[in-house]
Amino acid sequence: MNKLFTFICLQLFSFSVAAQLLNDNESKQNLIKGLDKLYNYEFREADAIFHKVKAKYPQHPVTPLLSALQVQWQNLPLEKNPKAVSTYMALLEKCRASAESMLTDPNKKAEATFFLLASHGYTALAYTYRKESMKAANEARKAYGYMKDGFGMMERNPEFYFTSGLYNYYRVQYPETHPMVKPVMIFFENGNKKAGLTQLELAVQRSIFSRVEAAYYYMNVNLKYELNYNKALTYADQLHDKYPQNPIYLMRYTETLIMLGKYDEAEHKIDLLHKINSPVYQIAANLFDGLLAEKSKRNDKLALELYNNVLKNEPDERYTKDYYAMTYIGIGRIADRAGNKKRADEMYKKALDYAENKGVIAEAKKNLAN
Secondary structure, X not given: OHHHHHHHHHOOOOOHHHOOOOOOHHHHHHHHHHHHHHHOOOHHHHHHHHHHHHHHOOOOOHHHHHHHHHHHHHOOOHHHOHHHHHHHHHHHHHHHHHHHOXXXXXXXXXXXXXXXXXXXXXXXXXXXXXXXHHHHHHHHHHHHHHHHHHHHHOOOOOOHHHHXXXXXXXXXXXXXXXXXXXXXXXXXXXXXXXXXXXXXXXHHHHOOOOHHHHHHXXXXXXXXXXXXXXXXXXXHHHHHHHOOOXXXXXXXXXXXXXXXXXXXXXXXXXXXXXXXXXXXXHHHHHHHHHHHHHHHOOOHHHHHHHHHHHOOOOOOOOOOHHHHHHHHHHHXXXXXXXXXXXXXXXXXXXXXXXXXXXXXXXHHHHHHHO
16 A cells, blocks of 8 residues: 555656745746756756755755755665665655745645655655655655645646646556555545546646656656557657656667667667666666567577576666566567477566566466466
């Protein structure tokens, strides 16, 4: 249960929290410019721009939250860096305390709600990936309370389209992928996938601060659950084009190209991923190369070597769990073609242990049934 609402409430990578932050246009523009630099991994430039906002609003919750956001992006995957996690959590606590002090002012309630949602949400996410389930559940429960407050604010503030869209979509999708949570769903408001998709797209079109993350998650649900690869490519292409130095966007763009069979276009992007010294991107690069070897070059021997390279690194819960599943399915297909059905079925079952991607799940189950 906590994992579901950690995920739903917490996909606040955006800075939607700043929607009603400031009345002065200069600071708003600085936030937008700074976020663009941050998303493009221009960390020094982002820090210089954010410093102007922090200096002007030293006691505002935006200051520690901006710093937390910087720590997060500079240390992905964050949970692999204990020192960075400690800094991150301390900053979120400062953000929460500052936002709580704003709640007594009716004119600042909506603004405070943004920051409390973000601080509790990000904290719950951190606890989840540290396997501290009870703490995560407590923080997610608090975040959910503030999220509900935002459901009625979308027309007044388009930034809420992002969080509301995520809730509506994943309130339905997560129990479909994780049936064990269905009994506790009665405690939460119903969702609607179609409405969620519409709200995410509206967030891309209308919001200011959350537009980038709304585009990322709209792309991701189309890639992972809706299996609408053409729509996913539209947004993946936009993100990679605007933020070419962001390796997460590069990775998802490359994945989308491969799902559409655009192997020649993907090949150069895979080379870029190989150059990034991180297990996340090495897993992705070897998987994508393996898929090219298997499906485009029809070279099972090379594909198997590349798939085995994937398994040399531990998967990351947040970014590469499904890539492990894709790897096991690839090994299974190769075993099937070699006439080793027992080995193939073992691999398909392993794939199901990791898979959340609907296409991967369907393929594994179909192959097991044959």
